[in-house]
Amino acid sequence: MSRAEQREQTRRTLLRESRRLFTAKGYGAVGLSQIVNAAGVTKGALYHHFDGKAALFRAVLAQVQEEVGRRVAATADAEPDLWDQLVAGCHAFLTASADPDVQRIMLIDAPAVLGWNEWRALDEAASARHLSDALTHLIEAGVIARQPVAPLVRLLSGAMNEAALWLATSADPGDLADTKAALTRMLESLRG
Amino acid sequence: MSRAEQREQTRRTLLRESRRLFTAKGYGAVGLSQIVNAAGVTKGALYHHFDGKAALFRAVLAQVQEEVGRRVAATADAEPDLWDQLVAGCHAFLTASADPDVQRIMLIDAPAVLGWNEWRALDEAASARHLSDALTHLIEAGVIARQPVAPLVRLLSGAMNEAALWLATSADPGDLADTKAALTRMLESLRG
DNA sequence: CCTTTCGCATACCGTCAGTACGCGAAAGCT
DNA sequence: AGCTTTCGCGTACTGACGGTATGCGAAAGG
Structure with missing residues (x-):
C-alpha cells in the first residue's frame, strides 16, 4: 500500500471511530485513548492528522x-x-x-x-x-x-x-x- | 459565627464564585482549583457541599x-x-x-x-x-x-x-x- | 544504493476531577 | 464545667486525561 493510501485510510478510520464514539457517549466522555484503540493506531497518529x-x-x-x-x-x-x-x-x-x-x-x-x-x-x-x-x-x-x-x-x-x-x-x-x-x-x- | 452560619456562607460563596467563572469561561475551561481559590476555601469544602x-x-x-x-x-x-x-x-x-x-x-x-x-x-x-x-x-x-x-x-x-x-x-x-x-x-x- | 521524507509509535509530562483521612472548633450531654 | 460527639473543612494523595518530544522504519526520490 502506498504512503498516500495508508495516510488516507488512517485518517478515515480515525474519523469513523471518533464519530461513532462521540455519538454514543458524547464529546466529554470519550478519551483519546478510546479513540485510538478503536482505530487500531496510537496517539502519535492522531496528532499527526489533527491538531488535538x-x-x-x-x-x-x-x-x-x-x-x-x-x-x-x-x-x-x-x-x-x-x-x-x-x-x-x-x-x-x-x-x-x-x-x-x-x-x-x-x-x-x-x-x-x-x-x-x-x-x-x-x-x-x-x-x-x-x-x-x-x-x-x-x-x-x-x-x-x-x-x-x-x-x-x-x-x-x-x-x-x-x-x-x-x-x-x-x-x-x-x-x-x-x-x-x-x-x-x-x-x-x-x-x- | 455559628456552624450553621459558616456552612451557609461557604456554600453561598462557592455558588457565587463558580457561577461567575462558569459564565466568564464556560464549564469546561474552569478548574475546581480556580473555583476554590476564588472562594477562599479548598476542595475539601467543595466536596463537602456538592457531589462534584x-x-x-x-x-x-x-x-x-x-x-x-x-x-x-x-x-x-x-x-x-x-x-x-x-x-x-x-x-x-x-x-x-x-x-x-x-x-x-x-x-x-x-x-x-x-x-x-x-x-x-x-x-x-x-x-x-x-x-x-x-x-x-x-x-x-x-x-x-x-x-x-x-x-x-x-x-x-x-x-x-x-x-x-x-x-x-x-x-x-x-x-x-x-x-x-x-x-x-x-x-x-x-x-x- | 544511498539519502531524504514522513507516517506513526513510544515514552513522558502537567493538570485535572475525585478520594482518604485527619484536625480542630462548635455543639450536645451529664 | 468538663467530657464526648459532631461536622465543617484542610491536607495529601491517586488515576486518568490531553498534549508533547523524540525516535524508528519503511516508502519515495535521485
Missing part, C-alpha cells in the same frame, strides 16, 4: 453538517415551487435530525465544545444558509412580506433544532406529524 | 433558571389579558436571555454537561412550564385553535433560545426589535 481533540471533533462535525446540508438541499430542489421548497426543506431538516449523530454532535456538543460563535458560523455555512437563501428568494418574489431575514432564520433554525431533539426522545410516533403541522402553520404565517 | 463539579453546575443552573422563571412570570402576570400575557412573557424571556449568565450557563453549557434529557426536564420545570400553561389556557379559552401543546412549546422555546443567543452577538440594536416583531408574528399565526 477539538480539531478532530471539528472534522467530524463538518462531515455531519455536510451530510445534513446535502439531504436538505436535495429534498428542497425536488420541488418546483419556491414556497414548497421552503416547506420541504424544513421538513427534511426535521427528518435528517432524527439521526443520533446529528443530535449529539451537531446540536448538543458542538455549541459547548466550539463555543456558540464558531458553531453558529459553521451552521450558517452549512444548513442555515439554505434557509436564508430560500427566505430571501421568497421576499424577492413577493411571496412573503419584506422583512429582515436574519432574525427569521435564527427563530426558525432554533425552533427546528429544538423540536428535532424533542422528537428524538418522544415515544409517540404521532409527534413528528404534529410538529411538522405546527411548523408549517408557523411558516404559513409568513405568507399572510 | 457537575453537581455544583447543577446548583448554579437552578439559580439561573429560577431567576429567569421569576422575571418571565412577573412580566406576564402584569398583563390582564391572557393573550397579552403570552406575548409579554415571550418578550420578557428574550430580554432576560440578554444576561450572559443565562446564555453561557443555561443555553450553551447545560445541555452538554447534563445531557439534553436532564436539561429539558429542568427547563420544563422552570421556564417552559409557563409557556406550556399559557398555551393550554389559551386553548381552553378558545383564543387559539385546539392542537397539541407539546410540539408548540418546543418549537417556540427553541426559537427563543436560539434568537437570544444570536442577539447576544448582534451589533445592531435594532435586531432585538426585529426579532420581537418576527416572534410576535409567529405567535399571531396561532390565533388565526
Whole structure:
C-alpha cells in the first residue's frame, strides 16, 4: 500500500471511530485513548492528522453538517415551487435530525465544545444558509412580506433544532406529524 | 459565627464564585482549583457541599433558571389579558436571555454537561412550564385553535433560545426589535 | 544504493476531577 | 464545667486525561 493510501485510510478510520464514539457517549466522555484503540493506531497518529481533540471533533462535525446540508438541499430542489421548497426543506431538516449523530454532535456538543460563535458560523455555512437563501428568494418574489431575514432564520433554525431533539426522545410516533403541522402553520404565517 | 452560619456562607460563596467563572469561561475551561481559590476555601469544602463539579453546575443552573422563571412570570402576570400575557412573557424571556449568565450557563453549557434529557426536564420545570400553561389556557379559552401543546412549546422555546443567543452577538440594536416583531408574528399565526 | 521524507509509535509530562483521612472548633450531654 | 460527639473543612494523595518530544522504519526520490 502506498504512503498516500495508508495516510488516507488512517485518517478515515480515525474519523469513523471518533464519530461513532462521540455519538454514543458524547464529546466529554470519550478519551483519546478510546479513540485510538478503536482505530487500531496510537496517539502519535492522531496528532499527526489533527491538531488535538477539538480539531478532530471539528472534522467530524463538518462531515455531519455536510451530510445534513446535502439531504436538505436535495429534498428542497425536488420541488418546483419556491414556497414548497421552503416547506420541504424544513421538513427534511426535521427528518435528517432524527439521526443520533446529528443530535449529539451537531446540536448538543458542538455549541459547548466550539463555543456558540464558531458553531453558529459553521451552521450558517452549512444548513442555515439554505434557509436564508430560500427566505430571501421568497421576499424577492413577493411571496412573503419584506422583512429582515436574519432574525427569521435564527427563530426558525432554533425552533427546528429544538423540536428535532424533542422528537428524538418522544415515544409517540404521532409527534413528528404534529410538529411538522405546527411548523408549517408557523411558516404559513409568513405568507399572510 | 455559628456552624450553621459558616456552612451557609461557604456554600453561598462557592455558588457565587463558580457561577461567575462558569459564565466568564464556560464549564469546561474552569478548574475546581480556580473555583476554590476564588472562594477562599479548598476542595475539601467543595466536596463537602456538592457531589462534584457537575453537581455544583447543577446548583448554579437552578439559580439561573429560577431567576429567569421569576422575571418571565412577573412580566406576564402584569398583563390582564391572557393573550397579552403570552406575548409579554415571550418578550420578557428574550430580554432576560440578554444576561450572559443565562446564555453561557443555561443555553450553551447545560445541555452538554447534563445531557439534553436532564436539561429539558429542568427547563420544563422552570421556564417552559409557563409557556406550556399559557398555551393550554389559551386553548381552553378558545383564543387559539385546539392542537397539541407539546410540539408548540418546543418549537417556540427553541426559537427563543436560539434568537437570544444570536442577539447576544448582534451589533445592531435594532435586531432585538426585529426579532420581537418576527416572534410576535409567529405567535399571531396561532390565533388565526 | 544511498539519502531524504514522513507516517506513526513510544515514552513522558502537567493538570485535572475525585478520594482518604485527619484536625480542630462548635455543639450536645451529664 | 468538663467530657464526648459532631461536622465543617484542610491536607495529601491517586488515576486518568490531553498534549508533547523524540525516535524508528519503511516508502519515495535521485
